[in-house]
Amino acid sequence: MFKQLCNRFGTPISVGIAALLLVWLIALVILPQLLMVDYSFRPNLLPSEIGGPKDSYSLVNYVTLFNNKIHLGIFFKTIWSSVMVTALTLVVSYPLAFYLAKVATPKQAALCLLLLIIPFWINEILRTFSWYIILAYNGPLNAMLQALGLIDRPLRFLSGNGGVMVGMVYAYILFMIFPLYNALESLDANQIRAARNLGASWAKTHLRIIIPHAKPGIATGCIMTFMLAAGSYAVPALLGSPGSRWFTQIIYNWFFEGGNWNQGAAYAFLLLILCIGFIGLVMKVFKVGLGDIAK
Amino acid sequence: MDSSVHLDQIVMRFGDFTAVSRTDLKIESGEFFSFLGPSGCGKTTILNMVSGFLSPTEGAIRIGGEDMRNVPANKRPTSMIFQNLALFPLMTVAENIEFGLEVRGVARSERKKVSDRLLNLVALPDSGKKKVAELSGGQKQRIAIARALAVEPRVLLLDEPLSALDLKLRQHMRTELKEIQRKTGITFIYITHDQGEALTMSDRVAVMSAGKLQQVADPMTLYRYPQTVFAASFVGENNKLTGKVSSVEDDRVSLDCGPLGQLTGTTRQSLKVGEEACLFVRPEYLRRCEADTPQSLRMTINELNFEGSFVMMDARLHANQQGVRVQLNTDAYMADLTPGAEVSFNYQPSEAIVVGGAHV
Numbered sequence: 105m106f107k108q109l110c111n112r113f114g115t116p117i118s119v120g121i122a123a124l125l126l127v128w129l130i131a132l133v134i135l136p137q138l139l140m141v142d143y144s145f146r147p148n149l150l151p152s153e154i155g156g157p158k159d160s161y162s163l164v165n166y167v168t169l170f171n172n173k174i175h176l177g178i179f180f181k182t183i184w185s186s187v188m189v190t191a192l193t194l195v196v197s198y199p200l201a202f203y204l205a206k207v208a209t210p211k212q213a214a215l216c217l218l219l220l221i222i223p224f225w226i227n228e229i230l231r232t233f234s235w236y237i238i239l240a241y242n243g244p245l246n247a248m249l250q251a252l253g254l255i256d257r258p259l260r261f262l263s264g265n266g267g268v269m270v271g272m273v274y275a276y277i278l279f280m281i282f283p284l285y286n287a288l289e290s291l292d293a294n295q296i297r298a299a300r301n302l303g304a305s306w307a308k309t310h311l312r313i314i315i316p317h318a319k320p321g322i323a324t325g326c327i328m329t330f331m332l333a334a335g336s337y338a339v340p341a342l343l344g345s346p347g348s349r350w351f352t353q354i355i356y357n358w359f360f361e362g363g364n365w366n367q368g369a370a371y372a373f374l375l376l377i378l379c380i381g382f383i384g385l386v387m388k389v390f391k392v393g394l395g396d397i398a399k
Numbered sequence: 400m401d402s403s404v405h406l407d408q409i410v411m412r413f414g415d416f417t418a419v420s421r422t423d424l425k426i427e428s429g430e431f432f433s434f435l436g437p438s439g440c441g442k443t444t445i446l447n448m449v450s451g452f453l454s455p456t457e458g459a460i461r462i463g464g465e466d467m468r469n470v471p472a473n474k475r476p477t478s479m480i481f482q483n484l485a486l487f488p489l490m491t492v493a494e495n496i497e498f499g500l501e502v503r504g505v506a507r508s509e510r511k512k513v514s515d516r517l518l519n520l521v522a523l524p525d526s527g528k529k530k531v532a533e534l535s536g537g538q539k540q541r542i543a544i545a546r547a548l549a550v551e552p553r554v555l556l557l558d559e560p561l562s563a564l565d566l567k568l569r570q571h572m573r574t575e576l577k578e579i580q581r582k583t584g585i586t587f588i589y590i591t592h593d594q595g596e597a598l599t600m601s602d603r604v605a606v607m608s609a610g611k612l613q614q615v616a617d618p619m620t621l622y623r624y625p626q627t628v629f630a631a632s633f634v635g636e637n638n639k640l641t642g643k644v645s646s647v648e649d650d651r652v653s654l655d656c657g658p659l660g661q662l663t664g665t666t667r668q669s670l671k672v673g674e675e676a677c678l679f680v681r682p683e684y685l686r687r688c689e690a691d692t693p694q695s696l697r698m699t700i701n702e703l704n705f706e707g708s709f710v711m712m713d714a715r716l717h718a719n720q721q722g723v724r725v726q727l728n729t730d731a732y733m734a735d736l737t738p739g740a741e742v743s744f745n746y747q748p749s750e751a752i753v754v755g756g757a758h759v
């Protein structure tokens with residue numbers, strides 16, 4: 105690759121580009137992360153004690169989580185809820201992506217994609233907050249359901265996990281739709297016809313032909329959605345209730361309310377490690393390779 | 400069982416564009432029927448209507464006399480071999496063949512029997528466990544046939560199934576397809592733009608152009624007595640000489656071909672004096688003759704191409720500079736036939752066909 109660059113731009117410029125990239129990677133990505141790793145293994149000390157006898161590496165910060173029942177509970181609840189968000193996003197996105205990729209005319213597809221993308225020009229906080237308004241006890245959704253006579257008294261959408269789920273599905277749907285759309289788009293329409301022609305019902309056609317073909321796209325979408333959901337802060341903070349706290353909120357508290365960056369960093373890495381492990385496991389179960397996803 | 404296919408007054412329009420003009424055609428049970436036409440003339444569209452992927456804008460498809468209008472694609476007694484085969488790449492060869500049975504809920508052991516039998520039929524035993532990607536083009540072709548036959552269709556639809564194969568394999572597969580059709584007695588609807596394929600395999604051929612049926616006939620009749628200018632030009636090589644009808648006597652028609660003079664041929668149409676018409680003479684019906692004999696054409700040789708069993712001669716008519724082709728037996732290929740030489744060829748009026756109209 106470097107050779108190609110050299111051929112195209114000449115050696116001095118190529119070296120310059122490579123050097124800049126390296127500086128950017130090291131200074132802005134790798135070093136801060138290494139610093140966080142370093143933090144996470146050290147105790148939270150007063151400035152005067154740093155470098156002193158108490159300042160030694162240990163796993164104490166990591167062990168804290170396993171001794172705190174409440175934090176541990178929220179930790180696993182976050183993972184589980186993220187799985188649910190991912191599943192829900194997939195269920196919502198699949199028909200839409202299928203319609204876009206295989207049913208809609210190019211014009212309809214372009215219009216739909218535009219309608220999907222436009223809301224994302226608005227800041228995430230605002231978008232999430234608008235859901236807060238819609239789902240509120242005195243909000244328009246309750247008013248509408250009441251007017252339609254479907255319910256006789258307003259529902260508390262925001263007291264459980266419901267609000268967070270809806271908010272997250274909405275926030276991350278594009279990260280699911282695009283990989284799905286790409287995967288489905290590449291499916292030869294004759295594959296679907298062949299399945300139909302051989303007598304497969306629509307359900308069987310999806311199950312045996314379309315979904316297996318789209319598996320790498322499904323995996324990519326699910327991984328992105330899961331990681332984003334597990335690491336989300338704004339949505340649970342705005343739409344969550346005290347009962348639906350997200351692990352990121354605890355990390356936040358360690359950093360900015362507890363002032364304990366060491367503890368916060370350890371928690372953040374635990375979340376990262378578990379998420380990666382979980383994804384690895386799921387990929388194994390569904391027999392998806394890293395190569396499939398890169399496609 | 401009645402496996403006839405009736406295209407009952409069908410029309411297919413996409414928006415303003417008419418892909419298939421009004422067509423009424425009955426394909427007999429057990430027939431090997433071909434649609435022959437250039438790319439884009441609506442052949443695939445017809446197959447898609449028969450298989451249920453498209454609903455005709457007007458009219459109905461009847462299979463075995465039964466109206467298919469409310470029968471979805473997965474419930475029709477048809478099976479299709481796609482232009483690009485559309486084998487399922489994520490399944491093994493056996494899984495591909497068994498797919499139609501699997502979705503019908505047939506037990507695994509039963510399915511295995513069928514796929515084994517079909518793998519034998521297409522002469523690929525022991526390939527069941529292979530991945531589709533491991534097969535060669537010709538093998539994929541046969542697996543597509545086996546997969547289509549596994550569901551025991553009453554009608555097999557083949558969309559240019561041999562177009563991706565090389566010449567040798569194509570000729571071999573022609574024989575094999577015909578053989579399979581004889582063995583199974585299934586109605587075959589075969590689509591091709593290759594007239595050789597259509598003529599060698601079919602019981603009947605429908606020649607199509609721009610969404611219209613031009614002529615439906617058995618291959619011999621189609622070749623000997625084309626009924627439209629398009630059919631005459633598209634099926635086999637033909638020399639087309641245009642003119643105006645000058646006299647009609649039973650099936651003998653004379654044309655006034657301007658600088659070429661009076662030329663006589665045979666027709667199966669009722670033509671009127673003064674009408675525009677074309678006279679078609681195939682390259683193999685032109686014979687060496689003396690100058691100024693009846694039906695003779697004086698020409699200058701452009702080029703001689705040795706084709707093995709014959710020599711194809713490209714020449715230019717003296718009278719109007721029109722190009723013509725003449726097929727010469729290799730033994731009749733005499734030394735005085737060299738590029739630049741001036742020679743005369745004529746034909747028997749019974750071997751030239753006159754068709755009304757001047758344009759395709």
Ligand SMILES: Nc1ncnc2c1ncn2[C@@H]1O[C@H](COP(=O)(O)OP(=O)(O)O)[C@@H](O)[C@H]1O
Binds near residue numbers: 441
């Ligand atoms: N779904 C469609 N929408 C619009 N036009 C179509 C559609 N399918 C086919 N056509 C048009 O109909 C004509 C016939 O197509 P087709 O039946 O595929 O031709 P072929 O004889 O090559 O198989 C073509 O001009 C094609 O562009």
Ligand SMILES: [Mg+2]
Binds near residue numbers: 439442443482558
């Ligand atoms: Mg076609």
